[in-house]
Amino acid sequence: MKRSLQYLFKLLQAVVLVTLFSCVDTDERPNTPTGNFEALWHILDEHYCFFDYKQHEYGLDWNDVYNKYKVRVSDKMTEGQLFEVLTDMLSELRDGHVNLSYSMDYGRYWAWHEAYPQNYSDTLERRYMGTDYKISAGINYRVLDDNIGYLRYGSFSLPVGEGNLDDVLIYFALCRGLIIDIRNNGGGDLTTAERLAGRFVQEKTLVGYMQHKTGTGHSDFSAMEPCYLEPSSNVRWHKPVCVLTNRSVYSAANAFAAWMGTLPNVTLVGDHTGGGSGLPMSSSLPIGWSVRFSACPMYDAQRQQTEFGIPADVPAALTDEATAQGIDPIIETARKLLTE
Amino acid sequence: MKNKLLSILLLLPCVTLFAQQNDSLAAKPCPNDMSLKVITRSHMLGIGGTKVLDTYLSDEHFSGIGFSFLATVERQRPTRRWSTLMEHEANFSFVKDRVRSKQELEGAYNFYWGKFYAWHLFDRRLKLQAGGLVNVSAGFIYNTANSNNPAQARLHLNLMPTGIATYHFQLFRRPVAARYELALPLAGIMFSPNYGQSYYEIFSRGNYDHNIVPTTFVSAPEWRHMLTLDAQLSSRLTLRVGYLGNMQQHKVNGLRQHVYTHRLLIGLTKRFSIIPHAL
Numbered sequence: 247m248k249r250s251l252q253y254l255f256k257l258l259q260a261v262v263l264v265t266l267f268s269c270v271d272t273d274e275r276p277n278t279p280t281g282n283f284e285a286l287w288h289i290l291d292e293h294y295c296f297f298d299y300k301q302h303e304y305g306l307d308w309n310d311v312y313n314k315y316k317v318r319v320s321d322k323m324t325e326g327q328l329f330e331v332l333t334d335m336l337s338e339l340r341d342g343h344v345n346l347s348y349s350m351d352y353g354r355y356w357a358w359h360e361a362y363p364q365n366y367s368d369t370l371e372r373r374y375m376g377t378d379y380k381i382s383a384g385i386n387y388r389v390l391d392d393n394i395g396y397l398r399y400g401s402f403s404l405p406v407g408e409g410n411l412d413d414v415l416i417y418f419a420l421c422r423g424l425i426i427d428i429r430n431n432g433g434g435d436l437t438t439a440e441r442l443a444g445r446f447v448q449e450k451t452l453v454g455y456m457q458h459k460t461g462t463g464h465s466d467f468s469a470m471e472p473c474y475l476e477p478s479s480n481v482r483w484h485k486p487v488c489v490l491t492n493r494s495v496y497s498a499a500n501a502f503a504a505w506m507g508t509l510p511n512v513t514l515v516g517d518h519t520g521g522g523s524g525l526p527m528s529s530s531l532p533i534g535w536s537v538r539f540s541a542c543p544m545y546d547a548q549r550q551q552t553e554f555g556i557p558a559d560v561p562a563a564l565t566d567e568a569t570a571q572g573i574d575p576i577i578e579t580a581r582k583l584l585t586e
Numbered sequence: 587m588k589n590k591l592l593s594i595l596l597l598l599p600c601v602t603l604f605a606q607q608n609d610s611l612a613a614k615p616c617p618n619d620m621s622l623k624v625i626t627r628s629h630m631l632g633i634g635g636t637k638v639l640d641t642y643l644s645d646e647h648f649s650g651i652g653f654s655f656l657a658t659v660e661r662q663r664p665t666r667r668w669s670t671l672m673e674h675e676a677n678f679s680f681v682k683d684r685v686r687s688k689q690e691l692e693g694a695y696n697f698y699w700g701k702f703y704a705w706h707l708f709d710r711r712l713k714l715q716a717g718g719l720v721n722v723s724a725g726f727i728y729n730t731a732n733s734n735n736p737a738q739a740r741l742h743l744n745l746m747p748t749g750i751a752t753y754h755f756q757l758f759r760r761p762v763a764a765r766y767e768l769a770l771p772l773a774g775i776m777f778s779p780n781y782g783q784s785y786y787e788i789f790s791r792g793n794y795d796h797n798i799v800p801t802t803f804v805s806a807p808e809w810r811h812m813l814t815l816d817a818q819l820s821s822r823l824t825l826r827v828g829y830l831g832n833m834q835q836h837k838v839n840g841l842r843q844h845v846y847t848h849r850l851l852i853g854l855t856k857r858f859s860i861i862p863h864a865l
Contacts, residue, residue, distance in 0.1 A: 258747060261770050261803045268807035270835035270844045272645055277685065289645065293782060437790055456791065459782030461840050468780065471793040525784050528732035530644045534687025536731050541782045 277532035279328045283319045286332055286346070286537060287312050289529050292462040295543045296341065296524060299551055304340070308464075311338045325533070329353060341540055341553075342496055343526040348535040358493065358520045358555070365492040365517045365564050366429040370574040371398065380417070382410040384438075387417070394581050395421040399442070402434030402498045408480050411445055415481045423584030424483060425577065426506075427490040429516065433497025436525070443505050444478040446487060446512060451475045453505040455545040456525075470549060475505055487512045488580035491558055495519040497526075501544060504556055508547045513583055514558045516576045521555035623860045626660045628826050630853025636679035637846040638692050640738050642779065643729040644683070648690045652679030654849045656830060667705075669715070671750075673698040675832070677847055692845060694725025694740060696832070698769070700748060715750040719769050723834070727845070734784055738843070742776035742801070742836075744808060763816040765828075771803040781840035799838045806836035816855055824855040 275281040291308055300306040315335040319328065329346065333353030336344045346353035374396065379388040384404025387397045395418035399406075418424055426442075443453075455470040489506050491514055500519045506512045524540020531537060546552050562579040632654035639647050654677040662669035675696040682689050702717035725740040746769040753764045779788060780795045787793040799805075814828030828851045835844035 258770075261747065261772060264803050265770050265807040265809045268804075268835075270807070270837050270842050271639065272641060272647075272842060274645075274647055274684075285645065295782070436786060440790075456787060456793065458780060458784065458787060458795070460780055460795070462781075466781070468783070468793075468795050471787070471791065473791065525734055525786065527735040527782070527784065528644075528729075530646050530683065530688050530731065532646065532684065534683060534685040536688075538733060541734075542784050542787065 275532055278321045279319050279323045280321055282328065282531045282533050282535075283316065283332065283335075285531050287315075287335070289531075289537060290336075290339070290344075290539055291464075293459065293527065293529070293541055294339065294344075294539050295457075295459055295467075295541055296339070296551075296553055297464040299543075299553065300339065303554070306338065306340075311335060326350070328533075329535075341524070342520065342522050343524055343538060343540045345538040346535055347538075348533075358496070358522075362493040362517070363563065364430075364494070365576060366494070367564060367569055367574065370564075370569065370572065370577075371427075373572050374574060374577060380414075382414050383407060385410065385414055387414055389418065389421060390425075390581065392581060392585055393420070393422050394584050395424040396427065396577070397424060398427045399431060400428075401431055402436075402438045402502070405435065405438055406441065408441065408478070411442065411478075412481045415445060415483055418483075421485070423486040423488070425488050425490060425580045425584070427577070428495055428499050428502060429490050429492040429576070430494045431496075431499035431502075432494060433499050433522065436498045436501060439498045439502040439505075440475065441478075443475055443502055445481065446483050446506065446509055447475045447477045448482065448484070449477060451508065452547050453508050454501070454547055455549055456542060457545075458542040467543075470545065473505075473544070485511070486584050488515045488583055489513070490576050490580060491516040491519050492576075493517055493520045493555070495555075497522040500552060500555060504546045504552050507556060507559070513560055513580075514556070515560045515580045515583065516558050516562050518557050519552075519555040521553050523552040622664060624662050624664055624857065625860065626658075626662075626855060626857045628656075628658050628853055628855035630656045630658075630826060630828070630851040632656060632677075632830055632849030632851040634847065634849040636677075636681055636692060636848075637844070638679070638681045638690055638727060640690075640727050640841075640843045642738050642841050642843070643690065643727060643732060643735060644688065646683045646688065648681035648683050648688070650679060650681035652677055652681075652692070652847055652849070654678075654830065654847065654851075656849075656851060656853070662704075667703050669702050669704060671698070671700050671702060671717075671719070673719075675830075677832075677849075679847065689730045691728045691730070692725070694723055694834075694845070696721060696723045698746075700746075702748070702750065711754045713750075713752040713754075715752075717748055718772075719746040719748045720744070721746055721769075721774075725845075727843075734786065737785075738779075739777060739785075740834075740843075740845075742774055742806070744774035744801075744806070745772045746770060746808075746810070747772055757817075761818050765812075765814045765816070767810075767812045769810045771801075771806055771808045773803070774801045774806060775799070776801055776806065776836065776838065778836075778838050778841060796839060801836060801838065805838055808834045808836070812851075814851065822856065822858075824857065826853050826855045827851060 275285045383406040454473040525542040527541040636652035657674045679692040700719035702715040721744040728737045748769040830849045
């Protein structure tokens with residue numbers, strides 16, 4: 247009994263000592279240009295998820311990036327100059343999900359679509375849609391002359407409900423096929439993309455994998471967890487589908503294209519997608535600027551990266567001649583595929 | 587001002603020498619009724635500073651103002667040494683980063699329940715209690731600027747060895763009770779996303795990865811202390827003022843979090859008895 251009490255007393259002593267002198271904290275970097283540079287470099291170094299992949303793809307070395315940009319930072323810089331240097335440093339990652347923002351500007355890397363033809367014309371879209379198209383939540387839709395359903399979803403940031411999807415698919419019930427135009431869809435909510443994709447699978451289907459970081463090391467990742475598409479219990483589409491893509495299909499829209507591409511009755515038509523397969527997270531710098539970065543990589547069903555996009559099954563592109571005639575070759579290619 | 591405060595502090599022990607025997611705030615045994623149950627119930631509101639760090643949301647430290655509500659209920663039979671303590675603590679804070687650019691909102695509800703063994707010393711003027719509290723906590727930290735990691739859920743269950751000292755004395759011929767409560771961590775269990783894991787993976791995909799984490803006083807050195815002064819206003823009502831400091835912190839899954847709340851409290855305490863009636 248006496249010995250037990252002694253042990254208890256020693257345990258309490260240890261608890262008191264450890265607790266009262268423990269402080270779960272981090273060292274704050276100073277709010278100077280150098281401090282902000284260090285903070286940004288370390289946030290990316292510890293959280294960004296594509297270092298290994300991008301070193302393999304184009305030789306990215308984050309330590310070299312540090313040395314290259316460190317010499318461009320001085321504590322006498324203005325905020326604007328610092329923002330420019332930091333944005334340049336982030337551009338080395340070639341990632342549309344990596345952004346630096348403050349009240350005056352939005353630092354970005356958009357070469358994944360700015361360096362390529364747009365392959366989309368809103369003038370042509372208006373010509374195909376006319377003025378009597380229907381709108382259901384974030385979806386614009388109509389039946390084209392050859393009895394092909396045309397569904398335009400410009401952003402997965404615009405939510406759509408199960409009831410909306412039921413109404414749209416019932417409206418298309420007598421159509422021969424369906425075109426889902428997600429060109430210029432820069433992403434949004436992954437669950438919205440899943441809700442739409444669930445209308446086109448007839449059984450639980452493996453469509454990809456997902457990981458997350460488990461530590462600060464560049465290779466510290468969890469196991470690849472499979473991502474399945476579950477068939478919707480509401481109205482489902484069984485006929486052929488064409489999904490129209492271009493270089494501005496990014497993030498959740500890129501994931502949607504990758505998922506749909508695995509389904510047997512779906513064809514991707516148009517241009518290569520833009521990519522953006524890392525689910526982004528955010529943090530902030532001592533100066534108060536927001537930083538966004540890819541944190542959780544997603545892969546296709548063959549465990550391959552889709553960070554730099556996926557190719558279309560049937561490539562097609564807009565031409566000046568076709569545009570002048572009011573024809574969208576990407577839509578026409580899809581119509582041809584669906585009517586054959 | 588400093589000298590005045592120092593004088594009051596130095597005078598406190600002297601004043602207590604003249605503490606009267608019939609101190610109405612002191613717990614008196616009731617030998618005639620073994621089943622008498624004395625309940626001390628208090629409700630307090632608090633205001634004070636809050637400091638927040640959560641590396642899942644940002645590496646920056648946030649600080650600001652917070653508000654708390656604290657309700658305590660202590661049940662004791664005067665003839666027994668064991669008592670039961672229950673505390674409900676709710677708090678809400680608005681905090682900003684050092685350049686006042688980013689904002690976080692923090693809220694939590696803590697429930698404490700515990701049993702205590704009492705010793706009475708110095709002619710019952712000093713009561714020492716030792717025991718343990720079970721703490722269940724649920725809360726959140728919401729960062730108004732973040733995209734896919736806008737919030738952090740806080741859920742934990744803690745076992746906390748706790749000590750309480752209550753001293754009864756007279757100040758300006760009025761009975762006063764000073765009470766100090768210190769709760770330390772021992773072990774527990776908590777929820778946490780993994781280092782870079784998104785809530786989308788956990789809740790939409792059902793991908794769990796070390797999300798229920800056992801904690802000890804090393805990985806979660808959380809502690810809480812409260813100092814209160816009770817001054818009797820009437821035979822039924824007592825004014826209670828005090829300070830509550832709650833240091834909740836942990837480092838699990840490579841993530842660090844602390845929420846330090848400091849509150850000045852004011853409220854009322856009511857002490858009453860339940861006497862069972864024979865049928």
